[in-house]
Amino acid sequence: VRSCAVSNGSCEQDCVQLSPAHYQLRSPCADRNGGCMHTCKNDGWRAQCNCLPGYTLAQDGKNCEDIDECETGQAACAHGCHNTQGSFTCVCNPAYELGADGRKCYRIEMEIVNGCETANGGCSQKCQQSTLGPVCSCHHGYHLDDDLRTCVDLDECEAGSSCCEQDCTNYPGGYECYCGAGYRLNSDGCGCDDVDECLVDNGGCDHTCQNTAGSFQCYCRLGHRLDEDRLSCIPLEGAVEALEWSSRIAVERPLPQITLLRDYFQQLELCLNNTFGHDCSLTCDDCSNGGVCDMEEGHCDCPDGWTGVVCNQTCPKGTFGRNCSFSCKCKNGATCDPVSGHCRCPPGVSGDMCQDGCPKGLYGKLCNKKCNCANNGRCHRTYGACLCDPGLYGRFCHLMCPKWAYGPGCSEECQCVQQNTLECHRRHGSWVPCDHVTGECLRQCPPGFHGDNCDL
CATH class of the missing domain: 2.10.25.10 (Laminin)
Structure with a gap:
């Protein structure tokens, strides 16, 4: 009997009755595409699911998942890749266009005009071409004016x-x-x-010379006073009739107001008419820089940062504060404020204690700019100005000190004996040749002389 009703027509799966006398097998893909998301294939009367290009079969054997060709490298795009469902698209960098194969990129040929080649782009100094046209800039020491083209001097x-x-x-x-x-x-x-004037000819003082910040002051020994020229010392006459180191002191009448002092030998000394000092030449009017007169002690009480009998001397190097009793902690050759102790850093150095600085030969905020100084010299950390080593001078530290000078900035004069040297000094009439760094006298003695200073 040819009927699906009997043993399912001997069909393994579905049986379709065509007529009372005929029947045929039914494909498994005929019903809802065999459950497949994309395509279904009858494989031995079993549904075999497959996916379209750009997809892969999921683990359930029916659904299809997108393949990211950009991630797997299948796209093989020359520049960039953009994934899409079931496919991908290659993209090119600016100034490039996609080739016919959809993968390679080719530069777009176009004429690029350099605006700086004509009249320097309108710039007065430096010109650099950009995508928007010429861009003007200035050399060190200048800044760009409002027109963004002209460079004017930076004062x-x-x-x-x-x-x-x-x-x-x-x-x-x-x-x-x-x-x-x-x-x-x-x-x-x-x-x-500060220049210490007292080092040269005692500052012109007859007796004692005391250096001060930016100046100097002369003092006289006991029994003398300063003359009007503030340099010469003249003897005291008629001020004291007699001086006895007993219980009695005889003085001119009437008895003036006096100040008692002790000298270096602990002897009792006498200053008249509201004066004080080792030569009785000072008065309260001589107290300077905010000093307060103390007639009882015979000196001026000085504010922070000042010292000396009349408060006319700044604290010695390396000290600051009241009575200059505090030590500075500045580094890298920095000086400290004599009042507050605040460090004054040299160019190219920074930090609270001047501990930070660029290595020699570099400058800039990041120390990444090279100094334009001779001999790989150090330069100002911010501006790049050359800072010369001892024995050199000039804008680029490219000049050696003259034969008569030496030291930092060539500021020291050679101390060799002039009359025993060979050559001629431009001012004094005789050369004083010495080492341009240390000041050591060069051994160029004339016949009959020898020694470090040619004085033997």
């Missing part, structure tokens, strides 16, 4: 951006520091160091 002295401690003179593209009378420029080209 560091007026702007307060110079490193000068005292006087500053601006010039196109830079500036130079100067010092007032009684000071000389430090080797860093910025600071000003």
Whole structure:
């Protein structure tokens, strides 16, 4: 009997009755695509699911999942890749276009005009081409004007951006520091160091010379007083009739107000008419820099940062504060404020205690700019100005000190015996040749002389 009703027509799966006398097998993919998401294939009367290109069969054997060709590397795009459902799209970098194969990228040929080649792009100094056209910039010491093309001089002295401690003179593209009378420029080209006038001919003083900040002062020995020229000392006459180291002191009448002092030998000394000092030449009017007169003790009480009988001397180097009793903790050759102890860092150095600085030959905020100084010299950390080593000078530290000078900034004069040297000094009439760094006299003695100073 040919009927699906009998033993399912001997069909393994579905049996379809076509007529009372005929029947046929039914494909497993005919019913709901065999359960497949994409395509179904009758494989031995079993449904075999397959996926379209760009997809892969899921673990359930029916559903299809997208393949990310960009992730797997199947796309093989030259530049960039963008995945899509069942596919992908290659993309190119700017100034490139996609080739016919959809994968390779080719540069777009176009004419690029360099605007800096014509009249320097309208810039007065430096010009650099960009995608938006010429961009102007300026050399060190200049800044760009409002028109963004013209460079005008930056007056560091007026702007307060110079490193000068005292006087500053601006010039196109830079500036130079100067010092007032009684000071000389430090080797860093910025600071000003006090000149000790007492080292040369005793400052012109007859007796004692005492150096002060930017100046000096003469003092006289006991029994003398300063003359009007403040240099000469003249004897005291008629001030005291007799002086007896007993219970009795005879003086001129009437008895003036006096101040009692003790000298270095603990002898009792007498100053008249509200004067004090070892030569009785000082009065309360001589107290300077905020000092308060103390007639009982015979000196001036000095504020922080000052010392001396009349408060006319700053604290010695390395000290500060009341009575200059505190020690400075500044590093890298920095000086400290004599009042507060605040560190004054040299150019190229920073930090609370001047502990941070660029290595020699570099400058800039990140110490990544190279100094344009000869001999790999150190330069100002911010501005790049050259800071010369002892024995060198000049804008780029490229000049050696003259034969008569040596030391930092060539500020020291050779101390060799002039009359025993061979050559001629431009001012004094005889050369004083010495080592330009240390000041050591060069052994160039004339016949008949020898020794380090040619004085033997």
